[in-house]
Amino acid sequence: MKCPGQDMQYWNEDSIYEVDCPKCHKPVEFYKDDTNRRCHHCNHRFVNPKMDFGCAAYCQYAEQCLGTLPEEFAGAQDALLKDKVAVEVKRYFKTDFHRIGHAARVARYAETLGKSEGANVAVLLCAAYLHNIGNTSSGEEPENSTSAIATDILTRLKTKTAMLEAVCALLEKNNTAETDLALEIQLLDDAARLAVLEERCKQDDPVSSEEIEKIVAELHSNEARRLAETLLASASA
Template identity: 40%
Template sequence: MTKQMWCCWAVTKELAMQCPGQDSRYWDANAVFEAICPKCGNSVEFFKDDVSRKCSTCGTRMLNPNNDFGCASYCPYAAQCLGSLPPELLAKKQELLKEQVAVEMKRYFGDDFRRIGHASRVARHALDIAAKEECNPAVVEITAYLHDIGIRESERKYNSSSPKYQHVEGPPVAREILTGLGAPQPLIDEVCDIIGHHHVPRPEETMNFKVLYDADLITNLEEKQKDVPSPPDHLQKIIDRSFLTKAGAALAAKTLFRS
């Protein structure tokens, strides 16, 4: 047996051991069944291990109604086991990843509740802005949780939380966290790129960056208002000249001027 053949055999055996429900050796008479297309009412035949099937009448893509693929939302081998994942499962994977990132951020900061609270507020504002702008909400929310993740290393190495040090120290920490969670490489690269300059916009920026930048700015202004309040006219000048998105400026006004 060649090395390549052995590797294929080992992967196949491992996947079969991980998920016996997908192994035809365990199937019974209910392994093939029919389901009704929700769009046109046509009968669609499913095999037990189908992730989805396309209706031959109207072309609607249907998930297998008799299978619970909840494991695919977190299993790193889901694509190998089930093939191309439908949008519903991809969305579940993203939701789970965002939750895991939030947990890892809190674990990393430990009892530093001020920074945990800051990151959580930035994430909340980022999602509010993202709902009104064309961006990738998953990238935006994950970056929001991790945008200041370099502060601890900056303070440890340089006794400073200066943005220039955060921009250097943040991406390696974020990359380690996201890699450990099995995040997709393109997402990891974009999140780390944003973290690496999140205080300093480039001449041309993505909407994902702009949404994160505005959410962070709103949170920083909120925190400053609690410590040293600024008059409304000064806040308005900041809103007029500093925000990168219309939705961010609108949210800033709503947040900072509410009674």
């Protein structure tokens, strides 16, 4: 069966349209399934601004269906991977809502820090969700390491090899010239510390000044320190 979105029998009068070239502003005709076209006036090639690449972000047959995806959307599959990883982590923890909540908090801080510091957010977020998956709340020795469990999850999600290796390297804090994850390692550590600080601020017993000083002193980025100050100010209000 052909994808209905690409099958012309399902098209209507809005499926063929003109878009102004961003360079010379002359009209260029697009079919709804054109990923990009070249302007016949100035020879500038540009992406179809009306095309929805949503399905291509997760479909394993995207390139066969649409051809080579434009560079602007090539990272969409990696960006969407974090959502799939989040679902798998919830399934792994089952009813352990404390650990599910902790993973979500680490990921939230990781995303904020990653965007602020210009890090590889897709890799950072996947690692943030997975960073505590090999540990047990009871303190017992886990059957498999965090990296081994993460590898299993990412493999089942058909993650690209480069992405899988980068996430696992980040989880292992294994920075090499090939991975170049020094920044992401620091930010993942900051995100985990901020999540713990937020959880401590919500507990009945207040966070001691010694604990606060220790946590803040161990943060790497200025943005993490700013977030810590915001957390503490909110807790004391």
